[in-house]
Ligand SMILES: Nc1ncnc2c1ncn2[C@@H]1O[C@H](COP(=O)(O)OP(=O)(O)OP(=O)(O)O)[C@@H](O)[C@H]1O
C-alpha cells in the first residue's frame with residue numbers, strides 16, 4: 001500500500017508543481033517506486049516540469065473514462081528508475097475527475113507504488129479537494145507572504161475536515177510545511193515574512209525551506225526536476241526536504257543572508 | 270422482528286424546562302426592510318443563526334399592520350434557516366396571526382408560552398452551562414460557535430478565523446483572528462487568551478478592532494471584558510502580564 005502525499009497550497013503559483021516533481025524524483029532516487037499525478041485538469045504542466053510532455057499519449061481522465069489502462073497512461077521517467085508520471089488532461093471539463101473515478105485510479109496506483117504524489121491545482125475547489133481527499137500526508141507549500149500563509153491556513157482547515165481520513169475518523173493527515181521562494185535578504189528588509197512568522201501562524205512541522213533561486217526557472221525550462229541539479233541551492237534544499245520526509249535529521253540551510261565579502265559590504269545594499 | 274405487545278412505558282413525557290431563547294425585536298413595520306436586515310445578519314454570522322430558535326418581539330410594531338404579514342415573515346425566516354418559535358407582545362390580532370403562522374405566543378417577559386403555562390411546573394434547577402472544548406487549531410475561514418456556554422480552545426485561532434460563544438472564550442494559544450464573547454447579550458462574558466494578536470474582539474456586541482488596541486497588549490496574555498460599557502483589554506493578573 002502506497003503512502004499518498006498531496007502537494008497543496010490554496011494560493012496559485014507558489015511552487016506546488018516544482019515541489020511535486022522534486023519530491024517524486026527524490027523519493028524514486030532513494031529507491032522508492034513513485035508515481036506523480038497531475039490533478040490540474042486543463043492547466044497541466046507537471047509533464048513540462050518533468051520533461052515528458054512529448055510522451056503523453058493518455059492522461060488521468062482517459063484512465064477514469066476507461067479509454068486507457070493505468071499502465072498505458074503512466075509515463076516512465078528516463079532518468080530515474082521507478083519514477084512514473086500520470087499527466088492531467090487538457091480538457092476544459094472540470095468535472096472530468098469524478099469522485100469514483102479518482103478513487104479507482106488512486107487505489108490501483110497505491111497497489112503498485114510505494115509513494116503516490118498528487119500535484120494539486122490552486123484554489124480550494126473541486127480539483128484541490130479531489131487531490132487532497134486520499135492523502136495520508138500533505139505538504140503545504142507556502143511563500144513567505146501574508147496571502148499565501150492565509151491560504152495555506154485555510155487549506156489546513158479543509159484537510160482537517162474534508163479529507164478521507166477526517167471523514168472516516170482515522171488518524172489525521174500528517175501535515176508538513178514547505179516554505180518556498182524564501183529570500184533571506186528580503187526577510188531581513190521586512191519585505192517578506194520570516195520563517196518564524198510563518199511557523200507561528202501555521203504551527204505545523206517544518207519540512208524545509210527552499211530559497212528563491214534562478215535554478216528553478218532554468219531547470220523547469222529544461223524539463224529537469226530541480227532536485228537533479230545537485231549543484232544548485234534549490235536542488236540541495238529539496239534534497240534535504242526529501243531526506244527529512246524520509247525521517248532523516250538535517251539542519252536548515254539557505255535561511256540566512258549570505259555573508260558578503262569586502263566588495264559586497266562596500267557596495268551592497 | 271415480531272411485534273411485541275405495547276408496554277406500559279410512556280412514549281413521551283412533558284417537562285417544563287425552558288432554555289434561554291434569542292429575542293429578535295422587530296423595529297420596522299416594513300417586511301421588506303426586515304427581510305433585508307435578516308439577510309445581512311445571516312451573512313455576518315451564518316453559523317450562529319442557522320437553526321437558531323428565536324422569539325419575535327413585536328412590541329415596537331404592535332400598532333402597525335405588520336401582523337397581516339406575520340405568516341409571510343415567518344416563512345421568510347424559515348427560508349433563511351432560522352427557527353421562529355413564537356411572538357411576544359401584541360394584541361389578539363397578533364395572536365391570531367401567530368396561530369395562522371404556526372408559531373406560539375409568549376406572554377410579555379415571562380418567556381413561557383401563555384397557552385402552555387398551566388402545564389409548566391416550577392422552574393427546573395439550572396443545568397451546568399455546556400462548554401465546548403476545541404483541541405485543533407481554528408484555521409482561516411473557519412468559524413466555531415459555542416452555543417449556550419463557554420468556548421475553550423487549547424490551540425490557536427488563526428488570522429481570518431472566528432470564534433464565538435454565548436459565554437466566555439478561553440484561548441490557551443494565540444488569538445490572531447476574531448473572538449466574540451457573550452454574543453447573545455451576556456455582558457459579563459470575557460475573552461481570555463495567552464498570546465493576544467486579535468483582529469477583533471467583542472463582548473456582548475461592544476467591539477474593538479486591531480487598530481484600536483494598545484501596542485502594549487500585543488503578544489501578551491490578556492483578558493477582555495466590559496467595564497460599564499467600555500471594552501477593556503488588560504493583562505491577566507495571575508500571569509503578571511508576562
Ligand atoms: N524556489 C523558487 N525560486 C524561484 N522560482 C520559483 C521557485 N519555486 C517556483 N518558482 C517559479 O514559480 C512559478 C510557479 O511555480 P509552480 O508552477 O511550481 O507553482 P504551482 O504552485 O504549481 O502553480 P499553480 O498554482 O499554477 O499550479 C514557476 O515559474 C516556477 O519556476
Ligand SMILES: [Mg+2]
Pocket residue numbers: 016017018040119120121
Ligand atoms: Mg502547478
